[in-house]
Amino acid sequence: MSDFCVVIPVYNHPDTIGTTVQQVRALDLPVVLVDDGSEPVCADVLQTLARADEQVHLTRLPQNCGKGAAVKVGLLMAEKLGFGYAFQVDADGQHNTDDIPRLIGVSRQHPDAIVSGMPDYDDSVPRVRYYCRYLTHILVWINTLSLEIRDSMCGFRVYPLAPVCQLLRTESLGDRMDYDTEVLVKWFWNGGRVVQTKTRVSYPLDGISHFRGFEDNWLLTKLHIRLFFGMLWRLPRLLGRRSPVKGLSL
Template identity: 40%
Template sequence: MSSLPSATHLVLIPSYNPGKKILETIRAAREVWSPVWVVVDGSTDGSTEWLRELAKNDDGLTILELPQNAGKGSAVLFGLDEAAKQGFTHALCMDADGQHPADLIPAFMQASQTHPEAMVLGKPVFDASAPALRVNGRKVSNWWANLETMGMGVGDSLFGFRIYPVAALRDIMHRQKWMRRFDFDPEAVVRLCWYGVPPINFPAPVKYFEASEGGVSHFNYWRDNKLLTWMHFRLMVEFMIRLPVLAVKRMGYQRIPFSR
């Protein structure tokens, strides 16, 4: 396992009823990075006890717990607040369900350390396991996100495997009440672009697991797409209000070249 903990960059995993896949996810992340933090978002599937047991013998693993389910964004913010108290400047967020490529954590961290002013966004590379409805549906959110950011170069607005600057994201989230549930990932990207944080996009394979493979999904097509629609409506209204200022910022914006 990774034995040299970083003092600036940590892996942050929000977790809600993830099933046994969370243990595979943590072991894979710990093989390549330290520290790894898990924020248990009011889980009721027994995973909290598994995680506590795992952390007993691993100094590089920290378990934070919320008493009730508050949503992905709330869990991430809770972790970011604790990270800021300990001096961390960047957090790589990844899902607990094993879909994200833990082996790419070092490459993402290196990009972030080279460009600490940026956010490093995973751009998903789908295989045959990906549901066509979700692959095609995310194109709509991506189109809106790039419109709302005036083409700053958001490769994918929904993919949760990414690195955030802690101070900027905390400031954004503590200023408003949104971004607490499924709307967290796309709204975080848009608002960070407005904040002046440029994106760097890295391709990253994503794997969807069947229930027979231990896969767990809390995605609800109607509920979550309704939430995304409301989110983009809000962002477009605010975008039009912000447009004069954003246009001036955009004129001086320099895209960070992709490199790997």
């Protein structure tokens, strides 16, 4: 069995998930699909994909719980299936699956680190979201007292499963769009390393985005307030930490 698998959270992306799975399977990587309470059309597509290929594993949440919840379920399922590493990929086709072998190569060089993409956007990215991301970057740098996490919002990353699943069991992590940032910050707080490398990102190929403008921006605001106060009582340890790994770039 491969040490690596790909975890894909899915919520109502029936038009793109087949292509995404096909691209991943062409790399000879097993897939863990997490149906986050999709409507019947998408749920049927996922069932068909799983029935057609024994290396496509499927679990379904009874209702929509959020991207973060689906990723966490997928990571724990991947660990239970015996994989050592899991690659998180979005279902909407925005991630460049051609970069998967390269990031896996970086992961093999840094087996104890989370290896995460830094988006190299094309013209499809909404400009407001492009610029607003930088506020989150600045807040993450403040909340970690480090520049090691260059971009915390890209959900295209490789996790070493044993330590990350232990983090999932011991830390409270967001269930929705706050998950991607929170898991990296708390991983860093607990002494984990983050290695980053650029990757091309498009927005999204099926035109469906589940980012909820006001709700998710408010969710992220509350997250950064919590992280700030969490940083304060970790201040002495963070001030004494020196980052051993710099973010990588193409």
